[in-house]
Amino acid sequence: MLLAVSVSVSVSVLGSMGPARPEAVRSAAGGLAVTAPERAGAGQAVPVQVTAADGVDVALTAVGSLGMTTDHAVAAGGTATFTLTADVTRAAGQITLLARAGNASATAALVVEPGPPVDPITPVVGARSIVADGTDRSMVVAMPSDAMGNSIADGSPARVFRRHPDGRVDTQDVTMAHLLLWGLLPSGTVAGRNDVWVQAGDATGPTASLDEVAAPPVPFTLAPVDPQAATTTVADGQSLVSIRTSLLADPFGNVEPDGTAVTFDWTGPDGPGTGSAVTIAGVARMSLAAPAIPATVTVTASCRGTVTPAGLALTFASAVSAVPVVAERAPGGIAVVVGPVLQSGGAFVPDGTMANVVVADANTYRTVTSGRLTDGKVQLAVPDDAASGAVTVEVTVLGTVGTAAL
Amino acid sequence: MLSTKGIKRLIAQAGLVAGALIAIGIVVLATRVVILSSTTADPASALHQVAELPAEADEMVDWAPDGWATERVMEPATRIAIEAAYVRAWAALGVYQSTGATGPVTATFSGPARTDALAVPRDEPVATWSVAHLLRLEFYSLDGATVALTDTDARLVRTAGTADTETVVDSAESYAVVMVLEDGYWRVRELRRDAVTQTVTTAYAGGVTEIADARTAAPVAAPVVNAVDYLPAGWPATPDTTIAEDFRQAKDLGVDTLRVRIPFDSLTAPANADQVAGLLTAAGPAGLQIILVLFEGEMDLSPASWAAADHSLTSLVGAVGNDPALVMWDVADQPDLRTGAATPTEIRAFLAHEVRLLRTLDPTVPVTISWSVPAAAADPAMVELVDVVSFHSTGTPADLTAAVQQMSAAAGTRPIMLVATTTATDGGWSAFPHSERRQAVEVAQVLQSAAENDVTRTSVNQLQDSAGDQRGLLRADGSAKPAAALLRPGAPLVGVSGSGAADYASSNFWRVAVAVLFFAVLFLVRHHVWTAGRALRLPGRSHR
Numbered sequence: 001m002l003l004a005v006s007v008s009v010s011v012s013v014l015g016s017m018g019p020a021r022p023e024a025v026r027s028a029a030g031g032l033a034v035t036a037p038e039r040a041g042a043g044q045a046v047p048v049q050v051t052a053a054d055g056v057d058v059a060l061t062a063v064g065s066l067g068m069t070t071d072h073a074v075a076a077g078g079t080a081t082f083t084l085t086a087d088v089t090r091a092a093g094q095i096t097l098l099a100r101a102g103n104a105s106a107t108a109a110l111v112v113e114p115g116p117p118v119d120p121i122t123p124v125v126g127a128r129s130i131v132a133d134g135t136d137r138s139m140v141v142a143m144p145s146d147a148m149g150n151s152i153a154d155g156s157p158a159r160v161f162r163r164h165p166d167g168r169v170d171t172q173d174v175t176m177a178h179l180l181l182w183g184l185l186p187s188g189t190v191a192g193r194n195d196v197w198v199q200a201g202d203a204t205g206p207t208a209s210l211d212e213v214a215a216p217p218v219p220f221t222l223a224p225v226d227p228q229a230a231t232t233t234v235a236d237g238q239s240l241v242s243i244r245t246s247l248l249a250d251p252f253g254n255v256e257p258d259g260t261a262v263t264f265d266w267t268g269p270d271g272p273g274t275g276s277a278v279t280i281a282g283v284a285r286m287s288l289a290a291p292a293i294p295a296t297v298t299v300t301a302s303c304r305g306t307v308t309p310a311g312l313a314l315t316f317a318s319a320v321s322a323v324p325v326v327a328e329r330a331p332g333g334i335a336v337v338v339g340p341v342l343q344s345g346g347a348f349v350p351d352g353t354m355a356n357v358v359v360a361d362a363n364t365y366r367t368v369t370s371g372r373l374t375d376g377k378v379q380l381a382v383p384d385d386a387a388s389g390a391v392t393v394e395v396t397v398l399g400t401v402g403t404a405a406l
Numbered sequence: 407m408l409s410t411k412g413i414k415r416l417i418a419q420a421g422l423v424a425g426a427l428i429a430i431g432i433v434v435l436a437t438r439v440v441i442l443s444s445t446t447a448d449p450a451s452a453l454h455q456v457a458e459l460p461a462e463a464d465e466m467v468d469w470a471p472d473g474w475a476t477e478r479v480m481e482p483a484t485r486i487a488i489e490a491a492y493v494r495a496w497a498a499l500g501v502y503q504s505t506g507a508t509g510p511v512t513a514t515f516s517g518p519a520r521t522d523a524l525a526v527p528r529d530e531p532v533a534t535w536s537v538a539h540l541l542r543l544e545f546y547s548l549d550g551a552t553v554a555l556t557d558t559d560a561r562l563v564r565t566a567g568t569a570d571t572e573t574v575v576d577s578a579e580s581y582a583v584v585m586v587l588e589d590g591y592w593r594v595r596e597l598r599r600d601a602v603t604q605t606v607t608t609a610y611a612g613g614v615t616e617i618a619d620a621r622t623a624a625p626v627a628a629p630v631v632n633a634v635d636y637l638p639a640g641w642p643a644t645p646d647t648t649i650a651e652d653f654r655q656a657k658d659l660g661v662d663t664l665r666v667r668i669p670f671d672s673l674t675a676p677a678n679a680d681q682v683a684g685l686l687t688a689a690g691p692a693g694l695q696i697i698l699v700l701f702e703g704e705m706d707l708s709p710a711s712w713a714a715a716d717h718s719l720t721s722l723v724g725a726v727g728n729d730p731a732l733v734m735w736d737v738a739d740q741p742d743l744r745t746g747a748a749t750p751t752e753i754r755a756f757l758a759h760e761v762r763l764l765r766t767l768d769p770t771v772p773v774t775i776s777w778s779v780p781a782a783a784a785d786p787a788m789v790e791l792v793d794v795v796s797f798h799s800t801g802t803p804a805d806l807t808a809a810v811q812q813m814s815a816a817a818g819t820r821p822i823m824l825v826a827t828t829t830a831t832d833g834g835w836s837a838f839p840h841s842e843r844r845q846a847v848e849v850a851q852v853l854q855s856a857a858e859n860d861v862t863r864t865s866v867n868q869l870q871d872s873a874g875d876q877r878g879l880l881r882a883d884g885s886a887k888p889a890a891a892l893l894r895p896g897a898p899l900v901g902v903s904g905s906g907a908a909d910y911a912s913s914n915f916w917r918v919a920v921a922v923l924f925f926a927v928l929f930l931v932r933h934h935v936w937t938a939g940r941a942l943r944l945p946g947r948s949h950r
Binding site: 059061063064065066067068069070071072085087088090091092093094095096098100102103104105107109124126127137138139141143145148149150151154177178179180182184 | 477499502503517518519521522523525526527528529530531532534544545547548549550551552554555556564566567571573575577581582583584595596597598599600601602605607609610611612614616618
């Protein structure tokens, strides 16, 4: 529809020009009048006529959403003719047309409307990962646009599709508002990947993924991977005991995703210690070294704020049943011969095992030395210059003590 | 002593030098003409470049109550980041339009909005400045990366064309905005012009302004004014006792109003708010009214300065707008002379803009603009703008009656105000000495002419001399000049005696003239004596 209204007043009021107002054309002094469509589609070429005396140079300025531009035309046959090109009308919104010739001016309004939605409609989902606890939520936002890139008109209907981890697909009807659409994506109780996409009219687009992950695990337990081996491992300072968590799963049975960190804490004869591991298939494993002396080691674990309610107690018995010791006086001191020291089963203790020797008399003499066993034996020379009277030799290997007297 | 031949040689040499200088001047002028006729105008001379970051950026955005009360609440830091990005985006549009530089648009827009902004043709000079924005949050995504806003009151100024074809469009508009967080920066993804709630279009050609606007309010009644200009010495550190003494002296002169012309940045600086309020508070008990002159010293009235002007004016009106001593706002003193940074069209659009703002902020106090010449004040659109039509009188008092009559005809029902500035009392170099008696004569003529033409609002000169200006009615030491006695109502204005012999004798012009005359006479006498002596020495004459 074309409108042409000419108002011959020196001062005109241009107020509250909403998109549906019929008074799209105003004029000021000098007999100028602007004739233009009240509405046009985005990207369309729009003809504009300005009534003016022949030979008058008319400047037409178009003020749009994202800029303004001015063009000139000389009136002929009582009209100066302009064409608003697609570069001017591609952005939706209200365009004010201001015609000027000398001191005369006239204005008109043109509403550029967005076209129908076109592919693709690209949804943006955030947060990308939520907890499958039935209370967490994410959101999908999309800006369906027309062929010129304008968001489609507010009030346009659209539909959000969501494929849940269990394969179920549900939909949510939404409406364009403030140039975009959005929908909440509440979490379910089944962990896994969701696919989300949007349709508006005949247009659709790619999916966006939404991961629902397990909530923090319910309280879990620790246990040796090989319970039999755990009971036979001795305190040799070298053996390893593997322990594992129970299956880490949230209250809805969703197993914690691979890579979930588990922290292990233990207390033993060497003091507290800490280690960490990650879950594979919902279970985390860790190897714990046996202490060098017989003792009980207590292990606890924590994952995403959940701590094992009770510690796992591992008891390590002595690795050596007896420490043979022979001591005799020799020139320059006392010769101490240790061994052969055998571990359970009759084999030598591993080479390098420490033998700690304490030589003392009844008074103040006391000498401490040590040596490493090779083939279960070691010979040490202990000076005895200050010793007087009877002397006691005490040798400790892996927590087991052997003695000799001189 | 020069011989006659020597004098002739000297005159000849001076003639040669003068001829050479004239020849060089002609060549320079011709070169300028050629350059001007062969060079196109520098676009920057016709169109102001828009700043990439407006000076008042941190004051340009206000927030309406949020329209988004669900899900995520916007963090204060995010709000600041968004408003900063939004102001920059508007500035980027202006930069692109005025210079063609695409970088700012690329940095502040995203997706189709960026494409659309850069697609708009730039065939003619246009520019956009944003002055103020009122944002309302409509949507904030859960991941904090998308916002939808409504700019419910975007105040924008646009210029199109240059010189006589320039049009300034001052509008209030509404925009729907979507901004997205990309690479750590907020960018405008969609900007849609939803509505135009007000448009004021200003054009100026041939000395006539055309304003298409929405103002229909009746003029505000203005009181009778018998004023002098006043600038507190040492402002803003002027002691209260000094102001009180100035007020007492002004009251003693018989004036009822002071026209305060404090430089605008000193007037509106936040630190001076109490001082300005104190000035007005002291005026009431002293029996004086105050006219505050705005934008004094602000030489740039182009749209680039409007945001700052609006902000300062709003602050000032908030501080003193309700003071009963304030009887008139003078929006600008001689704005038509401030064409260094703004075009005549932009100056008039600025005045229309600020008057409109002023009427919104303080609708009960009358408004005027003091033009430098009657012709500018008589411009019908400018008359429509104000409640009192003011103009300066700086010509001869004899011209005043015609000017007042011209103004009265143009002002219609609006009263007119005469701002007179008479000759300074600094002696001057004129044959008619700039004396205090001459000032008194001129002041008397101005006041008499005003009275004869029923002009009941006048402001004459300034209260007191200052170091650089001796147009005061009081000398720098506070003593009264003869003209000071003329401002009291009922003072005799006829028969005021002008400059006397003493004034002429002490004037610079006549001192120099007498000195030159003395030396000329001395030279002629000496020359006569010399000539007579030479004749006596000529051959054939007897010498002894």
